[in-house]
Amino acid sequence: MAVSAVARASRPHLFLVRALVAVARTVMIWRWVLVLRAPNSSIATSVAVRLFLTSSFVGSFLPAGVGGDATRAYRLARLAARSGDALASVVVERVLGVLSLAALGAAELAVWTPGYGWALASVTAWSIVVQVLLVVQAYVLGLTVSLAYYLLVMPLGLLVLLLPISVSGFGVSQGVIVWLLRPVGVTDAAAFALSTLIVLTGLAGNLPGLALWLRRPPLPATGA
Numbered sequence: 001m002a003v004s005a006v007a008r009a010s011r012p013h014l015f016l017v018r019a020l021v022a023v024a025r026t027v028m029i030w031r032w033v034l035v036l037r038a039p040n041s042s043i044a045t046s047v048a049v050r051l052f053l054t055s056s057f058v059g060s061f062l063p064a065g066v067g068g069d070a071t072r073a074y075r076l077a078r079l080a081a082r083s084g085d086a087l088a089s090v091v092v093e094r095v096l097g098v099l100s101l102a103a104l105g106a107a108e109l110a111v112w113t114p115g116y117g118w119a120l121a122s123v124t125a126w127s128i129v130v131q132v133l134l135v136v137q138a139y140v141l142g143l144t145v146s147l148a149y150y151l152l153v154m155p156l157g158l159l160v161l162l163l164p165i166s167v168s169g170f171g172v173s174q175g176v177i178v179w180l181l182r183p184v185g186v187t188d189a190a191a192f193a194l195s196t197l198i199v200l201t202g203l204a205g206n207l208p209g210l211a212l213w214l215r216r217p218p219l220p221a222t223g224a
Helices: 002-008 011-037 045-059 066-080 083-112 114-140 147-162 172-184 188-204 207-214
Strands: none
Touching (some): 011 045, 011 083, 066 083, 083 114, 083 147, 114 188, 147 188
16 A cells, blocks of 8 residues: 555655655754754764764664664764763754654644633643742752752753653663753762752652552452
């Protein structure tokens, strides 16, 4: 069925699709190159292009999105010998892509379903309140960094916690938070401890669910 559908497609349309794919890939690569250049990376653009394209191909046979990103971060870390920056560049590029997609989806939903406009605005406002509370929670945990800096950078670290690339946020998010706190002089050990406390406090907030699950009523017996 799919093969026959492709065979029936007109050649001009197929050529246009191939051109659009090429343009999209070029923009995606350039987006990552811009992230790589931010910390004065010495990685050449040609090397970044090769890493992106080869990792994307390998990722075609791994879990969607995550496999290619993991491969890219691993290969860049081996090349640059700076695993933290390598991981951060891939995560930042992926997170910004997710944010842009979410913003586009929300805008389209508001346009095409006017009845959702007020609900979307309310949910967005309350979501911001929740995220501010989470950032303040990280600030209160004890590191000597200004609240203004936390409000600036910590949302990115918290967003990584939501990505389906680790169990309960352990691992990847901690690496990102370590990277985010380096510019203000926080040691890697202290930043790692903070990120671990953030994850653990989040798990502590889920404990009421455990109590309710343990006290759940038994399922009704089914008739023979």
